[in-house]
Amino acid sequence: MAICEFSTYVKQRADSLGLNMSELARQAGISRQGLYALLDGTTEQAKISTLITLAKALQVHPMVLFRELLHQLDFPKFSTASAKYRFDASGFIQDVTIPDNTTVFTGQVFTKVWEIQNIGHVNWLGRKLVCMDRKADIPVVPEYIAAPEAVRGLIPTRRIIDIPDTLPGESVMLSMEFIAPSYPCSLISYWKMTDEHEEICFPEAEGLSCMVRVVSL
Numbered sequence: 001m002a003i004c005e006f007s008t009y010v011k012q013r014a015d016s017l018g019l020n021m022s023e024l025a026r027q028a029g030i031s032r033q034g035l036y037a038l039l040d041g042t043t044e045q046a047k048i049s050t051l052i053t054l055a056k057a058l059q060v061h062p063m064v065l066f067r068e069l070l071h072q073l074d075f076p077k078f079s080t081a082s083a084k085y086r087f088d089a090s091g092f093i094q095d096v097t098i099p100d101n102t103t104v105f106t107g108q109v110f111t112k113v114w115e116i117q118n119i120g121h122v123n124w125l126g127r128k129l130v131c132m133d134r135k136a137d138i139p140v141v142p143e144y145i146a147a148p149e150a151v152r153g154l155i156p157t158r159r160i161i162d163i164p165d166t167l168p169g170e171s172v173m174l175s176m177e178f179i180a181p182s183y184p185c186s187l188i189s190y191w192k193m194t195d196e197h198e199e200i201c202f203p204e205a206e207g208l209s210c211m212v213r214v215v216s217l
Contacts, residue, residue, distance in 0.1 A: 006068045007039040013058045027057035061091035063119045064169055082204040089120030090193060090202060093171055100211045101186075108180045112210045117171040124166040126196030129174055129208065131159040133189050154189040154210065155179040163193065180214045187212055 014024045025035040030050060038050065055062040083089065096113035104110055118124055133153060157177040166172050178189065192200050192207040 006065075009068050010039060010054070010058065010065075013060065017059065019057070024054075024057055028054045030054070059093070060169075060171065061093055061117045061119045063089070063091055064117065067119070082202070083120070084195065084199060084201050084203070085122050087121040088201060089118075090205070091117045091119040092208070093117050096173060097175075098210060098212065100209075101213055103213045103215055104180045105217050106180055106182050106184065106214055108214075109177060110180070110212075111175055111177050113173055113175040114208050115171055115173050116208070118166045118168050121168050123168070124163060126165075127163040127201065128194050128198075129161040129163055129191050130194050130198075131156055131189065132192055132207065153181065154187050154212070155181070156189060161191075174208075176210070178210060178212075180212065183214070184216050185214050187214060 010024075011021075014021070019027070021035060022032055025032045028035065028050070030038075030053065034050075035054075038054075051065045052062045055065045058065075093115040096115050098104075098110060098112045133156075155178060157179070161174050161176060163174065164172055176191075181187070188209050188211040190207055190209050192205075193202060195201055
């Protein structure tokens, strides 16, 4: 890939977000001259920090820009370690809502939204995000002892999210409605991507999670 193709990608992405070059440079924390030097290839070497801030302004995973820029050097295709499919990779972009350690109230219903990006070279078709939480066993206790809460942990309104078909380079928003338990605590709900055969795509990767602090009203 020539540097002009990297420039075309950045300009098209900025245009899709309604950003002109001046606004893109401002959000990326670099000068207009520096941005144009990067896009036309007159700068000798792009700093990693510059590409990271530019990726943030473009709302893409930094690996996408690295791949676009380094592809001209025949850079090896990126793959998540131990991915089921060769050259498959997923990048976490942001918690759109409910970042880690958000405080919610007992019994509160809230919606968690994740943004992820296909940063590999495999089309995501028929994939799902599946809850990995295990249901807690409730012990049998004598009648004169108060029984523990019958429902423990965060309660998702469903345990599977359909992931829209996603091409390499595209990002997708995934949302899930949760119900907080009726007692104060700190909790995490854990989710992983599966393919159309219901097999986990990235067995050793971190996955997505929703972590909250539950307090009483």
